[in-house]
Amino acid sequence: MRNLFMKVTYDGTNYDGFQTQPGGNTVQDMLERAITHLTGEVVKIIASGRTDAGVHAYGQPFNFETTSLIPLERWCLALNARLPEDIVVTEAHEVPLTFHSRRGAKRKTYRYTINGNRFPDPFQRRYQFHHPVALDVKAMEQGLKPLIGTYDFTSFASRKSTKASHVRTIYEAHMEIDRSMCRPDSTDQGVIHTYITGSGFLQHMVRIIMGTLIQVGEGKRRPEQIADILAACDRAAAGPTAVAKGLALWNVSYEDAGN
Amino acid sequence: MRNLFMKVTYDGTNYDGFQTQPGGNTVQDMLERAITHLTGEVVKIIASGRTDAGVHAYGQPFNFETTSLIPLERWCLALNARLPEDIVVTEAHEVPLTFHSRRGAKRKTYRYTINGNRFPDPFQRRYQFHHPVALDVKAMEQGLKPLIGTYDFTSFASRKSTKASHVRTIYEAHMEIDRSMCRPDSTDQGVIHTYITGSGFLQHMVRIIMGTLIQVGEGKRRPEQIADILAACDRAAAGPTAVAKGLALWNVSYEDAGN
Incomplete structure (x- = not known):
């Protein structure tokens, strides 16, 4: 075998x-x-x-x-x-026969992609959430920071989650802006990728984090509120679940595989 | 009006x-x-x-x-x-009422995209020709050069072309390699974009140029042969018509608009 x-x-x-x-x-x-x-x-x-x-x-x-x-x-x-x-x-x-893809997974990285340009990109339409209204990306980056660490992420988990514990660790999170498809002389913001690496993720966790951060980017919430939302341990404290199509499992790494 | x-x-x-x-x-x-x-x-x-x-x-x-x-x-x-x-x-x-998008067009740029990585990219599958076997990109670049200038492009036109003249001018042509999706430690060649700018193009012209250049990249033809193919003024002298999905009209510029 x-x-x-x-x-x-x-x-x-x-x-x-x-x-x-x-x-x-x-x-x-x-x-x-x-x-x-x-x-x-x-x-x-x-x-x-x-x-x-x-x-x-x-x-x-x-x-x-x-x-x-x-x-x-x-x-x-x-x-x-x-x-x-x-x-x-x-x-x-x-x-080895003992290797198990789920139990052995040490770090998972998800990427969420927002097209902040004025017009949708027909070539990427299935892989981006289009948000043509200006986002305060600096505020969103600030809002990501309080999520790094080991916390109970109940506020950012689907109410349908059946996991015994909602404690997870986020190791790293950052945003990158790709301006290659911005039209010159436009108010295009670029394509905004958010990378979040953690020990594991609860159901809808990345999408609820993103739905909440988009509200921060829209000025509907302040970045300082993210810590309070986390502390509330209540799904109702966070924002909506961002649409699925913007999300991609980017990479998973294993202790030994090193990739 | x-x-x-x-x-x-x-x-x-x-x-x-x-x-x-x-x-x-x-x-x-x-x-x-x-x-x-x-x-x-x-x-x-x-x-x-x-x-x-x-x-x-x-x-x-x-x-x-x-x-x-x-x-x-x-x-x-x-x-x-x-x-x-x-x-x-x-x-x-x-x-102005006198402006005409076809008659006023001065320079058109087409881009042809080859995915030279070992595996197809499911996200770009509709916009790339997948060619996993190694291509000699330097030879292809060399083969592009004899096409720059004003020539009768009959060898690179569909036999169905009904145009009175097959004389066109290619102003500029170059290739760019994007290695961002190459897997580490792989033999991936990257995504190869070819940009061709001209006064206008005959039916299938860019695709026949690319089909011929791909043969150069495969070592089936030498880059020096491109000049002979051009001089032959015979569609049979050139290579096959590359698949449509790799081709995109990249930009068109007008005398006054300057874009």
């Missing part, structure tokens, strides 16, 4: 999230079908975590056990030939 | 090209319907030129006459509200 560890990039627009659901239209279902088609084995893959409907991933790790003897270097091309074009496997490694 | 000049960005994936066709599924049809819906007037727009099915545009200029008194600053938002989300009007100006 081999334990194979892979990374998959997907455009989540057309799927009901990562994790298997009865309808079968999930990224996990597509991956498992492709593996079965290739190997003849029925497999259950383990991912680093789920992503919601419409959320994307640049590097979602997963692993599964197989008796297949297909050489490592063949797996990506063989699976991609059996996957729809919005799901692409980009890495395949053999790992 | 006013003559309005606008620029439109579109994802051409879902359209039968720019110019009106009987089926009505063209970018021009969508624009004319939106204008009629807004103003009540039946209009015929004049664009800088047509683009083929599946080809995109970052800045396609067009103009039309209208008696509408809608202020200039309202037009973009009003039209975008009546357009599908893959077509976005980004500029509106009032120009």
Whole structure:
């Protein structure tokens, strides 16, 4: 028996999230079908975590056990030939049988993308939240800071969360502005990417953080209020859940893998 | 009567090209319907030129006459509200009644995009030609040079071209490599953009140039052969027509507008 560890990039627009659901239209279902088609084995893959409907991933790790003897270097091309074009496997490694993509995950980075330019970008329309009204990005950056550390993130978790503990650690968070698509002589703000790295995230956590920070950017809340919202441990204290399409699982790193 | 000049960005994936066709599924049809819906007037727009099915545009200029008194600053938002989300009007100006988007166009720039990384990018899959096998980009750049100047481009024109003259001028051409999406420790080549600026282009001209240059990059032709292909004035001398989805009309400039 081999334990194979892979990374998959997907455009989540057309799927009901990562994790298997009865309808079968999930990224996990597509991956498992492709593996079965290739190997003849029925497999259950383990991912680093789920992503919601419409959320994307640049590097979602997963692993599964197989008796297949297909050489490592063949797996990506063989699976991609059996996957729809919005799901692409980009890495395949053999790992110890004890390796578990979810339990082994040490740091996860999500990226949330806001198009702050006056007009939507038709080429990026599925991957950006368009917010043409000027945002105070400095205030948003200030609002990110109180979230760095180990806290109970109940205020920033879906009320449907069933986790026993809402304590999580955010290691790092920052914003980057890409002005390459701004029209000259315009009031375009650029494309605003927010990167948040943590030990793990509660359901909707990044999207609720972003929905709240957008209110800060709009001047509806002050950045100093973020600490109070966190302390309240009450979902009602935070802002709305930002739309799914702006969110992407950017990277997951493992103690040993170092990536 | 006013003559309005606008620029439109579109994802051409879902359209039968720019110019009106009987089926009505063209970018021009969508624009004319939106204008009629807004103003009540039946209009015929004049664009800088047509683009083929599946080809995109970052800045396609067009103009039309209208008696509408809608202020200039309202037009973009009003039209975008009546357009599908893959077509976005980004500029509106009032120009002299004599201005004509096609006749006035002085320089057109097209961009062709090749993803030279090992795996396709699911987020850019509609806007890139994926060519995972290593390309000799230096040889391709060398092959671009003999095309700069004023020549009869019959070798690089569709056999269906009905133009009286195939003489065109290419002012400038260069390639840029974007390595931002390359995976570390991979043999990824990056995303290769080719920009070609000319007085005007014959049907399929940029795509045939690119199909031929890709053969140069693959080592199937030497860059020195490009001059011979040009001199042959024979479509059969050149390479295949590269796929439409990698091509985008990047910019069109006018004598006076200077953009």
